[in-house]
Amino acid sequence: MPLTKIAEFDVKKLEILSPEGKADEKLMPRLSKKDIAEMYRLMVLSRAFDEKAIALQRQGRLGTYVPQLGQEASIIGPAYALSKKDWLVPSFRETGAMIAHGCSVEMMMRYWAGDERGSLMPKGARVLPVAIPVSTQLPHAAGIAWGMKKLKERSAVMAYFGDGGTSPGDFHEAMNLAGVFRLPVVFVCQNNHYAISLPVERQTASKTIAQKAIGYGIQGVQVDGNDIFAAYSAAKKALEDAKNGIPTLIECLTYRMGDHTTSDDSKRYRDEKEVKEWAKKDPVARLEKYMADRKMLNAALKEKIIKKCRAIIEKAVGDVESSPPDAEDIFRYTYAEMDESLKEQAEGFRRRV
């Protein structure tokens, strides 16, 4: 009985835009100048949202906030590849992706301010609410994809999660279902190198996250997650493949530049030197260089875009703070209809408030 090699696998990494802002033209996805400008605007908007949200949290005007800083390319890039009919299933670090796929800045601000109405998706926006428990949203993505397939809609589902998200069982179950039933789903792992304090090397013994796809019989690819063109391009292809019954796991290699949340202090567990190294690979700065080289951006325009984003955000904050939720809102959505006991409780509550 011989010992034979029965399979061989490789793992690929896609890089298009270098930290210096030079693009590999052969690999460049088809994007108009308008698209690129919009992707840039969404990244700037995400960054401005972070700034404001963190400041508000410090003043006690917002709840715990999950910043995106440093990950804007892997947040916006894949989401920008979605068509309106596709679904977005976020975790908790994708405010920008949610905005890119139809959520308003105002509702996102409302959500982080701790107002439930911020989770009410605009009609037609195929976006699920923020999922806080790590990876619990991944089986839902598989399920929606399954539904789309049964309905013969040519729509795919994109689910986001982190490197830590590859550890709970739900990750495994979702990947496996996707593979077995050939579901139109794209799993976007933002490998930002940390799950709170735990470095990715301690999260998994796997050399890459992309290669985990192999075990489920689905496609896996790693991209430079600070390169918006690579993140977009891989997602675009994966969405197409998904619609043809081939799911993909995309690993975006990126870095969380800020604290895990506003309740975290990352100085306790990581080296400033490491953060400084990653700062050189900033996703926004490299897109700016690319755009400047092509006369798509200059200092004045940049200033104008930032100002506009800030104005949108300021207005959203004003709207959120001038319209607090009414007390009874907590009763409305437990069931489609309130049962007698709940009605009684709501009545007693009304008298009290």
Added chain:
Amino acid sequence: MPRMAMVEALNLALKQEMKKDKRVLLLGEDVGKDGGVFRASDGLLKKFGAERVIDTPVSESGIVGASIGLAIAGFKPVAEIQFSGFLPPAFDQLLTHAARMRNRSRGRYAVPMVVRCPYGGGVRALEHHSESFEAAYAHIPGLKVVIPSRPYDAKGLLASAIRGPDPVLFMEPKKVYRSVKEEVPEKEYLIPLGKANIVRHGSDVTVIAWGAMVKTALEAAEQSQYDIEVIDLRTIKPFDKKAILESAGKTGRVIVLHEAVKTGGWGAEIAASIAESGIRLKAPVKRVASPDVIVPLLKSEDFFFPNAKTVLSAAEEMMRK
């Protein structure tokens, strides 16, 4: 005697138990280098090393399931689940195995492990960070459920839980983590599981509470024109029926107060036990609890949880009867 917050008292208990018994291990997400997101295990990695203070992947079912295995292998694991809202993936392991191993193996194997988790509301946290599902766990035969309300108790109860022979779910009211300080002896001491504490004596109404609600009950008692007795249950499974019935017999009026939603909450179990005892009361037992809805995000949080005012009005209504 030093004054400590609850997290500091827990930290000290962990330190002392680890020092005393080499079999005690700490594991969980961010418990090592970060010292736990609430700092309950601050400094312990340095003191005991990475073999005994273990940062795990994000893996609740794995943490609890492997703790069962570690316990069978002769260790005494103390697992931290970062928030009780993330305990459900491990519910299976608690329900299907931890609670049953002694029975399934006819006493051959036991699971002397402690699962600690912060729980409850009032800290303006994100979704799934404010729930109180203690009743779901207390419903499981084979599992003990302990809920301290103050630093002094937290230390003695945790030490007892770690030294005990059975699996314990140790739920820590995070609202109390740092908000209260009191004198806590540095020396070791134990508070037995299953024993309530009468934290205020009174003759008109008994309020039974646990966790963060003990403070709410005391506030209500201070403000009330009536003489209110407050019982801190400390362990909800098994719970101190004797203390409850004695007090109920004395005052004849009982309020069970919990921040968990009303229907199927542990208050129902306590009320039923009082009813079954046949004690004659002056008024029917009242439950003051949260409404049967999902815990809202922070802007509506105050509408949801019981407070001293709701306890007061319940007490007054009872006295008028």
